[in-house]
Amino acid sequence: MDQRSQERQSLWQVTATVPSYPPLTASVQTSVAIVGAGISGLTTAYYLAKAGIAVVVVDDGPVGGGETGRTTAQLTCILDKGYAETRRLRGDAGAQAAAASHRAAIDAIEQIIATEKIECDFMRIDGYLFLAADDDISTLKTEYEAAYEAGLTDVRLVDAMPLGNTAFGPALHFPNQGQFHILRYLNGLCQAIERMGGQIYCNTRINQVHGGTPTRLETADGLQITADVSVLATNAPINDFLGYSSRVFAHRTYVIGVRIPRGSIAPLLAFDTADPYHYVRLHVEDDHAVLIVGGEDHRTGQPEELAAPFAALEQWTREYFPMAEEVMYRWSGQVLNSLDGLALIGPDLVDEHVFVITGDTGMGMTHGTLGGIILADLIMGRPHPWAALYDPARLPLGAAGEVLSETVSTIAQAKEWFSGGDVDSVNEIPDDSGGVIGMGPAKTAVYRDAQGTLHYCSAVCTHTGCIVGWNDVEKSWDCPCHGSRYDAFGRLLNGPAKDDLGPAKPIAE
Numbered sequence: 001m002d003q004r005s006q007e008r009q010s011l012w013q014v015t016a017t018v019p020s021y022p023p024l025t026a027s028v029q030t031s032v033a034i035v036g037a038g039i040s041g042l043t044t045a046y047y048l049a050k051a052g053i054a055v056v057v058v059d060d061g062p063v064g065g066g067e068t069g070r071t072t073a074q075l076t077c078i079l080d081k082g083y084a085e086t087r088r089l090r091g092d093a094g095a096q097a098a099a100a101s102h103r104a105a106i107d108a109i110e111q112i113i114a115t116e117k118i119e120c121d122f123m124r125i126d127g128y129l130f131l132a133a134d135d136d137i138s139t140l141k142t143e144y145e146a147a148y149e150a151g152l153t154d155v156r157l158v159d160a161m162p163l164g165n166t167a168f169g170p171a172l173h174f175p176n177q178g179q180f181h182i183l184r185y186l187n188g189l190c191q192a193i194e195r196m197g198g199q200i201y202c203n204t205r206i207n208q209v210h211g212g213t214p215t216r217l218e219t220a221d222g223l224q225i226t227a228d229v230s231v232l233a234t235n236a237p238i239n240d241f242l243g244y245s246s247r248v249f250a251h252r253t254y255v256i257g258v259r260i261p262r263g264s265i266a267p268l269l270a271f272d273t274a275d276p277y278h279y280v281r282l283h284v285e286d287d288h289a290v291l292i293v294g295g296e297d298h299r300t301g302q303p304e305e306l307a308a309p310f311a312a313l314e315q316w317t318r319e320y321f322p323m324a325e326e327v328m329y330r331w332s333g334q335v336l337n338s339l340d341g342l343a344l345i346g347p348d349l350v351d352e353h354v355f356v357i358t359g360d361t362g363m364g365m366t367h368g369t370l371g372g373i374i375l376a377d378l379i380m381g382r383p384h385p386w387a388a389l390y391d392p393a394r395l396p397l398g399a400a401g402e403v404l405s406e407t408v409s410t411i412a413q414a415k416e417w418f419s420g421g422d423v424d425s426v427n428e429i430p431d432d433s434g435g436v437i438g439m440g441p442a443k444t445a446v447y448r449d450a451q452g453t454l455h456y457c458s459a460v461c462t463h464t465g466c467i468v469g470w471n472d473v474e475k476s477w478d479c480p481c482h483g484s485r486y487d488a489f490g491r492l493l494n495g496p497a498k499d500d501l502g503p504a505k506p507i508a509e
Contacts, residue, residue: 043372211351250483
């Protein structure tokens, strides 16, 4: 759920126009209702519509207006946690299924593109995992062994990774990865879904989810969508109280697009072994290329050094890529990291006949595609061989330490109820910035716009009541507990919250 009224646009949003759909204006009945018009929701709708099942897709913003439109659109089987850690958490069979499923997701995207004749700059390219400056070759050797045993027998440990006229390494080489223009791909999915009878509605917010027979979705305008089955493909499930919030943890990630001379680097995907890691890909335009570089991740609302993530990315980029010219794009996104690095795809934890896709863990393109593949089978009553791997109800025993760490981090935010605000007076808030004033439930989030006008709303997140904090990089109010985000005026940007921040009375200057 993401309206993105004030944040930086991604390269994809600047270079593509998404199809426009009207809001829902009357209650409807369908076989499957899907909330979310990103890659997860639209892929699910595509496979169901192709099977002759009636689908209705709704989104509270435009197509791809959430996290899908803010991806770096890499298609890879290089796992977020790596194969060695995945094997520790999910066993040999789990690591093998993870490798096979992500490879299959790339193949599925390629097949959809060919079948629907979608022009979206898709290409197969090489992928690399290379050492961070302070890492040791043993990291790559361990990962190579685990990846090979997981079935990636074409992976190679190489001495150097080619970058134009230079090379550095060592690195693991993963052949036959992929990349594309995500919003152009979504355009093609939408056209196919409509052609097969599916319906898509935008600017329609769902604020109540009722499971059962049938399921019912209620819109903010009081309309209902009645369906045999509902799918929540909203990044963070909008029916969550604490179930998914103890299984996935929201992180912010930052991206820059740097102009480089066309032909100076061959298309490739690259990830380093730092924590948090950097990730790199190339996008080619007519007269130049754009090097897309991401990283600087941190728990949403809990930045350790939020002052200059884009500057840090630019510094890293210029160190590794001396051909870098001016920074053309700066944007950010929200990643929901799961405990074992694999998405949560399957039946909802509470509501009957409701399914979810969440926990993208930095691999939203392949995880979103897998969500559509797996859920289409489950909804049609067919077993799927990867359903157990991605089951939302799983709690990997090997991740107990991470559960404890993340839970302690969340609980620690309760102290904000009993502490003073960020500022003592609205006079301390500069133009185009914000601050929290007061104590307890009366805490107020105050934004002073660029013209000096003050805007007030409650500082209490509408999900579970944590206190939001001001994010001066992205000009937003971020919840440090479960990742809900609001724009400077208190309007909802990201779930799991379903409602805007509440109103608040003005504070005397």
